[in-house]
Amino acid sequence: MNFFEQFAVILQEYYPYFLDGVKNTLIIAAMSVVLGVIFGTLMAIMRMCRIKPLKWIATAYIEFIRGTPLMVQLMFIFYGLPMVGIEFPDVSFIPNFSRFMAGIVAMSMNSCAYIAEVIRSGIQAVDEGQMEAARSIGFKYGESMKLVILPQAVKNILPALGNEFVTVIKESSIVSVIGISDLMYGAQGVIALTYRSLPCLAIAACIYFILTFISSRLIGLLEKRMRHGR
Amino acid sequence: MEGKSIIRVKDLKKNFGDLQVLKGISTEFEAKKVVSIIGPSGGGKSTFLRCLNLLEMPSSGHIYFNNVDICSKNVDINVQRQKIGMVFQHFNLFNNMNVIKNLTVAPVKIKGMTQDEAMEKALELLKRLGLDDKADSFPSQLSGGQKQRIAILRSLMMDPEVMLFDEPTSALDPEMIGEVLDVMKDLAESGMTMIIVTHEMRFAREVSDRVLFLDGGLIDEDRSASDFFNDPHSPRLISFLNKVL
Numbered sequence: 446m447n448f449f450e451q452f453a454v455i456l457q458e459y460y461p462y463f464l465d466g467v468k469n470t471l472i473i474a475a476m477s478v479v480l481g482v483i484f485g486t487l488m489a490i491m492r493m494c495r496i497k498p499l500k501w502i503a504t505a506y507i508e509f510i511r512g513t514p515l516m517v518q519l520m521f522i523f524y525g526l527p528m529v530g531i532e533f534p535d536v537s538f539i540p541n542f543s544r545f546m547a548g549i550v551a552m553s554m555n556s557c558a559y560i561a562e563v564i565r566s567g568i569q570a571v572d573e574g575q576m577e578a579a580r581s582i583g584f585k586y587g588e589s590m591k592l593v594i595l596p597q598a599v600k601n602i603l604p605a606l607g608n609e610f611v612t613v614i615k616e617s618s619i620v621s622v623i624g625i626s627d628l629m630y631g632a633q634g635v636i637a638l639t640y641r642s643l644p645c646l647a648i649a650a651c652i653y654f655i656l657t658f659i660s661s662r663l664i665g666l667l668e669k670r671m672r673h674g675r
Numbered sequence: 676m677e678g679k680s681i682i683r684v685k686d687l688k689k690n691f692g693d694l695q696v697l698k699g700i701s702t703e704f705e706a707k708k709v710v711s712i713i714g715p716s717g718g719g720k721s722t723f724l725r726c727l728n729l730l731e732m733p734s735s736g737h738i739y740f741n742n743v744d745i746c747s748k749n750v751d752i753n754v755q756r757q758k759i760g761m762v763f764q765h766f767n768l769f770n771n772m773n774v775i776k777n778l779t780v781a782p783v784k785i786k787g788m789t790q791d792e793a794m795e796k797a798l799e800l801l802k803r804l805g806l807d808d809k810a811d812s813f814p815s816q817l818s819g820g821q822k823q824r825i826a827i828l829r830s831l832m833m834d835p836e837v838m839l840f841d842e843p844t845s846a847l848d849p850e851m852i853g854e855v856l857d858v859m860k861d862l863a864e865s866g867m868t869m870i871i872v873t874h875e876m877r878f879a880r881e882v883s884d885r886v887l888f889l890d891g892g893l894i895d896e897d898r899s900a901s902d903f904f905n906d907p908h909s910p911r912l913i914s915f916l917n918k919v920l
Contacts, residue, residue: 578767578826581728582781582833583757592780596771 451644459635466631474614480553485560510558523547523623548620556613567602607664611657681706687736696722698892709869711879714889720872724841728759760830760838764846766822768814775810782832800828820851824858837868880904888912
């Protein structure tokens, strides 16, 4: 059997492994980005606020997370936290819940730092004069933000946020090392069953590519629509 | 100084780090008078103007607006700013709103005007300038001159007691300067109190009641417009005028 035949046969026989992996990969990526946006927004606000200690905490967190590998952060949370007595609860009706939680927590803590920077730079990219004009006419800081700055910042932020989602889909392959059955884990499972690593990895790569390609196209469309519909 | 002064400035100083930009300015601005501020770049003109509505926080000194010290912590600057209009060099129209929204958002949200009232007033002002066909345009679709005239209207919508102009024509193409200056001239004739930082000497001479020469963070000359240009005293002003006229 040549490579392409193997590719086809494996895909035909073992596709449930891959499908299950895709499902989990998407769940993890989506959860991480959603949580990342929520906490990233908080983190961005903290970083821009005038209360010095909050600013320092946010800056330190962002710099530290961005300066250390995701793999280390994941291991730290999955293996390290239980050693000091912090464990994620097991929920009986969801298999592997504690692993899953550790994966999502690590991924969203990581992406939160990047998203915080995306949001901050999106807000700071809005021309300073816009804030000055709003303040000079009598709007309070909060009103100026809400009416003038944020609507313009969103246009800078959303495309970058989409890119972050694409990145998270790819990076999430790392959670397979703590035994979460994502796409990469599924591929490794099939390798163990068939002893054919190259086709299995190729299938995984193709699926990852399809996921990211579709996502980035959708983001592109959204971006275009926003540019026209101003 | 005779007349009713609307803004009084007392020993105003402003530092940016180690650099002292304003070194103690004291002056008054009377109601219904037009005052131009000229001087070399870096002399503190814009900083001084921006201190008057606290876009820059003075390092020390006092600014009294209608006898209220706006530098005091007990004063709500947001309320005071509603009565001080400001026009910027780079227009700063709200880019996410069309022209009519730019004009109506502040009167509706801040002054509690109804949408209809604000709309009517905005359209009337636009019509007067022949800009009513631009009501639905976004700032990115307008020329510089149109943007600046609409920025002036945006300030007028709040019925300010005084208008500050920060080099309103410096970012404009030469052929558009006239249309903006015409609007300002009309405004001056209607009795608006205006403080104008400008490089347009001819305009300053024509429209102003008084001209200040700001150099090195101090007021170097403070005269009526005709004296200022015809009989300048300060040697630095004389050399400045020789260069620009």
